Amino acid sequence: MKNNRKGMLQLCTLSGTTEIGRNSNFVQYGDEIVMVDAGYSFPGHEMYGIDYLIPNVKYLKQNKQKVKAILITHGHLDHTGALKWILPELDYPPIYAGGFAKALIEAKMKEYKMEKKVKIYEVDRKSQINIGRNFKATFIGINHSIPDAFSIFLQTPKGNIFFSGDFKIDKEPANEPQSDYEKLRSLRGKIDLALMESTNASTPGKAPSETEISKNLEDIITKHNGRVVVSAFSSLITRLYSLVEIAKKTNRKIVISGRSLEQAISIAREKRYINVDEKLLISEREMSKYPDREILILCTGSQGERFAALNRISLNEHKFIRLRKEDLIILSSSEIPENITTIEKMTDRLLEFGVELIKDGVDTKIHSTGHGNQEDIKMMLEMVQPRHIMPVHGSLTFRYFHKKNLVKWGFDKNKIFLTEDGQIWNYDNNYWNKGKKVESKPILIDGLGVGDIGDVVLKDRKQLSEYGMFSVVLNLSSKNKKIIGRPRFISRGFVYLKSSYALLKETENTIFDIHRDWEKYSSQKGKYEEKILIQKIEKQLSKLIFKKTEREPIILVAII
Ligand SMILES: [Zn+2]
Numbered sequence: 001m002k003n004n005r006k007g008m009l010q011l012c013t014l015s016g017t018t019e020i021g022r023n024s025n026f027v028q029y030g031d032e033i034v035m036v037d038a039g040y041s042f043p044g045h046e047m048y049g050i051d052y053l054i055p056n057v058k059y060l061k062q063n064k065q066k067v068k069a070i071l072i073t074h075g076h077l078d079h080t081g082a083l084k085w086i087l088p089e090l091d092y093p094p095i096y097a098g099g100f101a102k103a104l105i106e107a108k109m110k111e112y113k114m115e116k117k118v119k120i121y122e123v124d125r126k127s128q129i130n131i132g133r134n135f136k137a138t139f140i141g142i143n144h145s146i147p148d149a150f151s152i153f154l155q156t157p158k159g160n161i162f163f164s165g166d167f168k169i170d171k172e173p174a175n176e177p178q179s180d181y182e183k184l185r186s187l188r189g190k191i192d193l194a195l196m197e198s199t200n201a202s203t204p205g206k207a208p209s210e211t212e213i214s215k216n217l218e219d220i221i222t223k224h225n226g227r228v229v230v231s232a233f234s235s236l237i238t239r240l241y242s243l244v245e246i247a248k249k250t251n252r253k254i255v256i257s258g259r260s261l262e263q264a265i266s267i268a269r270e271k272r273y274i275n276v277d278e279k280l281l282i283s284e285r286e287m288s289k290y291p292d293r294e295i296l297i298l299c300t301g302s303q304g305e306r307f308a309a310l311n312r313i314s315l316n317e318h319k320f321i322r323l324r325k326e327d328l329i330i331l332s333s334s335e336i337p338e339n340i341t342t343i344e345k346m347t348d349r350l351l352e353f354g355v356e357l358i359k360d361g362v363d364t365k366i367h368s369t370g371h372g373n374q375e376d377i378k379m380m381l382e383m384v385q386p387r388h389i390m391p392v393h394g395s396l397t398f399r400y401f402h403k404k405n406l407v408k409w410g411f412d413k414n415k416i417f418l419t420e421d422g423q424i425w426n427y428d429n430n431y432w433n434k435g436k437k438v439e440s441k442p443i444l445i446d447g448l449g450v451g452d453i454g455d456v457v458l459k460d461r462k463q464l465s466e467y468g469m470f471s472v473v474l475n476l477s478s479k480n481k482k483i484i485g486r487p488r489f490i491s492r493g494f495v496y497l498k499s500s501y502a503l504l505k506e507t508e509n510t511i512f513d514i515h516r517d518w519e520k521y522s523s524q525k526g527k528y529e530e531k532i533l534i535q536k537i538e539k540q541l542s543k544l545i546f547k548k549t550e551r552e553p554i555i556l557v558a559i560i
């Protein structure tokens, strides 16, 4: 984008295009930039101690005076979670977000004590906002799994881009209006490029309505005589609404277990999306005062997360909840593929209490996705009829099949683009051409530090977690550099020193040998470099230890 011709329209699919999570795109026209979403993602299992991955904003930082706004499609963290780190880098550009997303972002900003610096403007289904000299953003209400979700239509003097956001077509949404079909249809003929989410592009048919799920849950809960424990995602606010309504109808008190659920429900109550009398919400402590059939426990942990409520219940280590065979447990959620084994181990443990268990399955639909299936995507496209389409928000495999569907539905394959993170697309008033790429390698966030964790540190953590640490402390005479006494050894997670006499003896001998050679070499050179001694010991010991134990602990040598 360096030799940017004035008045050219460019789109950068900065992040989150090739997987689910870490969504962020930006559009540049002349000397103005508008970002759409700023989410984070969670690291894979091999990234030890890394909390989040955020989009690389190097290019945006270099051009921060051009960044006029960040538009937010909805309040999920894969679309908003990176704001905390990105905002200060870009000198806090104004944010435009729906009411629910705004409340969630504000809560986070308060947590980080940034609330005074952040400017968030609330948008609604009627909002149309002029940004800078060149942009006009129209927010179009759609259904997802959180209220106030939007598609965004961004107009510029040289072309218009539509961001579908996460959406499904729900003809009977829970406690919110349906997607704004009329407004979507009004975009026909105006969209030069549509970025469409691909999450469920491989799932045939239509995504079930939230109301259908709610009815099924109500049937099940009404029939049960004992306590009911429901585990649901705290990000699926529409489901939480349904569950609260069911509790009211079935005359059950609600017990909330899990911090993220508490937070989500409290914000939903603040926004008056969930209306529930204080008397209906009781604490875990008060539960025993009520008969079992008047209790509905909402808890976190549907993915078997180690410290979430449901897993602690299964391990019988929850402070207040002990399972009994009269209890019913409902997993109103999907199973993220990489968690399937963990979830099963948890449900095994739950079943050992003799409880009844209901999972989302073929005969009982108790979970619905917030992302449109093939039929939903098709309906959306029929409404907006874009000139070009870019499937995003999914792996290449998902986007590839998304493209195949589009071709099957009659879309010209030359007008469908599969993009990559960091890819810039230039619009020439007729066609989108691939331009340069900006740096897009995600930034690793580790607790409080930003971007200071490299591959070396990750490798160390992996090694530590697998093999532990073995350290050697050598006391060298400052006068003649001879070893005083014997080397001392400290081990963490590697071997139990007391039972490793033979290994330690051999290690000690090796160290004396290396030291002798170093001493000789150094006196010839007339210079004693301890760094060389340390390196030699570390290298030799790792060879020796691997030979003897087939393990590779981190080896640290300290000279005192
Ligand atoms: Zn979402």
Ligand SMILES: [Zn+2]
Pocket: 021, 023, 076, 078, 079, 166
């Ligand atoms: Zn998303």
